[in-house]
Amino acid sequence: MIPRSVAPRLRTLDRPALLMNLPLSLSADQPNNILMQQMSDAERLIDHGKALQQFVELYHFLAQHAVIYLLPSVPKRQDQSYVANLGIVLPHLVDETVVVSRFRSPPRIDEARIGIDFFNLMHFRVHHPPASGADEDALYFEGEADLKHLRSDIYIGAYGQRTSLNALTWLSQSFGMKIIPYRITDEYLYHLDCCLLVIDTENVVLCRDRTEDTTLRAIERQCNIIDASVENVRSGLTNSLIIGHHLLCDSPISEIGRTHDYYDSEKAKIARLEEICVQHGLELHIFNLSEFMKSGAALSCLTMRLNHVRG
Numbered sequence: 171m172i173p174r175s176v177a178p179r180l181r182t183l184d185r186p187a188l189l190m191n192l193p194l195s196l197s198a199d200q201p202n203n204i205l206m207q208q209m210s211d212a213e214r215l216i217d218h219g220k221a222l223q224q225f226v227e228l229y230h231f232l233a234q235h236a237v238i239y240l241l242p243s244v245p246k247r248q249d250q251s252y253v254a255n256l257g258i259v260l261p262h263l264v265d266e267t268v269v270v271s272r273f274r275s276p277p278r279i280d281e282a283r284i285g286i287d288f289f290n291l292m293h294f295r296v297h298h299p300p301a302s303g304a305d306e307d308a309l310y311f312e313g314e315a316d317l318k319h320l321r322s323d324i325y326i327g328a329y330g331q332r333t334s335l336n337a338l339t340w341l342s343q344s345f346g347m348k349i350i351p352y353r354i355t356d357e358y359l360y361h362l363d364c365c366l367l368v369i370d371t372e373n374v375v376l377c378r379d380r381t382e383d384t385t386l387r388a389i390e391r392q393c394n395i396i397d398a399s400v401e402n403v404r405s406g407l408t409n410s411l412i413i414g415h416h417l418l419c420d421s422p423i424s425e426i427g428r429t430h431d432y433y434d435s436e437k438a439k440i441a442r443l444e445e446i447c448v449q450h451g452l453e454l455h456i457f458n459l460s461e462f463m464k465s466g467a468a469l470s471c472l473t474m475r476l477n478h479v480r481g
Contacts, residue, residue, distance in 0.1 A: 179266060180237075180266060180476050180477040181261075181266060181477045181478075181479070183237060183477060183479055184479065185235065185236055185237060185479055186235070186236040186237070186413055186414075186475065186477060186478075186479050186480070187236060187237040187238075187239065187475070187476040187477045187479070188232060188236050188237070188238050188239070188473045188474065188475060188476060189238075189239050189240075189241055189253050189256070189473065189474040189475075189476055190225075190229060190232075190238055190239070190240055190241070190251075190253060190472060190473055190474075191240060191241040191242075191243060191250050191251045191253050191472075192222070192225065192240060192243050192251070193218070193221045193222060193225050193243075193251040193461075193462075194222075194243040195243050195244060195245055195246060195247045195248065195250055195251075196216055196218065196221055196248065196249075196250075196251055196461075196462075196465070197216055197248040198214035198215070198216055198248065198464045198465045199214075199248060200248060200276070200277045201214065202249075202275045202276070202277055202278075203360055203465075203466040204357050204358060204360070204466070205358065205463075205466035206464070206465060206466045209464065213464065214464045214465075215464070216461055216464055217461055220460075220461050221461035221462065224457070224458060224459050224460070224461055224462070225251070225472070227457060228418075228457050228459070228469070228472065231418070231455065231457075232413065232418075232473070235413045235414055235416065236413055237476075239292075239476065241253060241256075241284070241285075241288055242284075242288070244284055247277075247278075247280065247281060247284075248277050248465075249275075249277055249278050249281070249465065249467075250281055250284070251462070251471075251472060252315075252465070252467055252471040252472065253471075253472065253473065253474040254313060254314045254315040254363065254470055254471045254472070254473060254474050255271060255273070255278065255312045255313050255314075255315045255316075255332075255361070255471070256270065256271055256281060256282075256285045256313050256474055257269055257270040257271050257285055257289070257313040257314070257474065258313045258314040258317050258474075258475075259294070259474075259475060259476055259477065259478070260319075260345055260347070261319055261477070261478035262319070262322060262323040262345075262346075262347065263345065265295050266293075266294050266295065267294060267295040267297065267345070268289045268294045268295070268296055268297070269297045269298070269299070269311070269313070269341065269345075270282050270285040270286050270289065270296060270297070270298045270313075271285070271299075271311050271312050271313045272298065272299040272301070272308070272309055272310055272311050272337075273310070273312065273332075274308075274310040274312070274332055274334075275332065282298065286298060292476075297344070299311050299337055299340060300340075307336065308334065309334060309336055309337040309340050310332065310333055310334040310337055311333050311334070311337040311341070312332040312333050312361065313474065314363075314474050314475060315332075315361040315362065315363050315470070315471065316328040316329075316332060316333040316361050316362045316363075317333075317338075317341070317349070317362065318362055318363070318366060318368050318374075319368070319478060320368060320371060320374070320392060320393060321371035323346060323347050323348050324347075324348050324350070324392060325347055325348065325349045325350070326349070326350045326352055326362065326366060326368075326374075326389065327341070327349040327350070327351055327352060327362070328352045328353075328354050328361060328362035328365070329351055329352070329353060329354065330353045330354040330355070331354045331357070331360045331361070332360060332361060335351065338351055350385065350388045350389055350392070351385065352365065352366070352381070352382075352385050353382055353385065355380055355382065356380050356400075356404075358404050359377075359380060359403060359404065360466075363408060363409055363468075363470045363471070364403060364404075364406075364408060364409060364468075365377060365380060365381070365403060365408060366408055367407070367408035367409075367410050367412075368412075369396070369412065369446070369450055369452075370450070370480075371393070372393050372394055373393055373394045373396060373450065374389065374393055374394075374395060374396065375395075375396045375397075375398050375407070375408055375446060376389070376395060376396075376397070376398065376403075376408065377397070377398050377399065377400055377402070377403045377408075378395070378397050379399070379400050380400060380403065396446060396449075398442060399438075399442075401435050401438060401439075402438065402439050402442050404435070405421075405432070405435045405436060405438070405439040406419065406420060406421075406439065406468040406469070407419065407439045407442060407443060408470075409468030409469055409470040409471065410443070410469060410470060411469055411470050411473055412452065412480075414480065415451060415452055415453055416452065416453050416455055417443065417446075417447055417452040417453065417454050417455065418455045418457060418469055419439075419440075419443055419454070419455075419456060419457070419468075419469055420456070420457050420458065420459040420462075420463075420468050420469040421436045421439065421440060421456050421457075421458065422436065422458055422459075422460040422463065423436040423437065423440065423456070424456075424458050425458060425460060440454075440456065457469060459472075
């Protein structure tokens with residue numbers, strides 16, 4: 171084995187490095203969130219050819235601006251493409267360290283083993299929340315989707331649906347992190363990336379109406395808050411990805427008519443994103459990921475940062 175001291179270091183790259191996974195095993199057979207539960211079996215049926223085409227269009231754009239690693243696809247892992255939930259690389263540590271998730275959702279539990287094997291091959295220092303006998307004591311954690319780095323050792327971490335509060339405590343104590351806890355209060359916003367988008371070290375987008383007052387005040391002490399409406403965040407506004415001066419978000423607006431139930435909210439989301447991009451010198455790019463919406467997923471779900479170079 172190559173000693174970690176001489177192993178390649180992704181943080182020395184001059185551009186972002188991202189993890190993705192081809193949607194070869196993608197399905198929506200097991201509805202494990204409220205959006206999926208409100209769809210019929212027919213509405214959740216994945217068109218695999220279309221899903222692959224949509225994925226490749228996103229991949230091609232990202233490959234121009236980042237180094238992309240592809241996690242090997244494993245059969246019967248319906249959500250494996252949503253690598254944002256697989257773990258998080260901790261940028262405040264000197265050694266390249268990753269915490270691989272302990273999933274609460276039954277279809278995803280076996281993904282942790284795949285992630286641990288992959289990151290060991292990449293010579294990361296790999297950690298995994300310890301198991302516990304009782305469910306109420308278990309340290310459930312769903313990676314970058316529920317934990318966002320702001321700057322230095324300061325993070326914002328969600329709890330209440332997929333990640334447990336004691337997991338945030340374990341992370342803080344184990345890795346010397348300061349985590350602002352963010353309780354999820356809206357069942358349609360089941361991860362932190364459904365509620366919050368970090369623009370840069372001084373600015374975040376979040377929905378004030380879905381943020382508890384104590385959490386709001388704690389975040390305000392650290393950075394400027396750009397408000398987004400409940401309609402905006404439920405439409406996936408904060409499920410965006412920022413690479414360099416590019417802001418990427420998904421929308422099915424290109425394939426739905428003006429009478430569609432989602433049309434007005436998608437139009438409003440894009441308009442709000444355009445305002446944010448103008449204010450922060452970002453260029454907006456919209457991708458159609460309608461096949462992934464059948465899993466209740468959005469663009470930010472499809473990538474995991476392997477370093478934190480802005481690009």
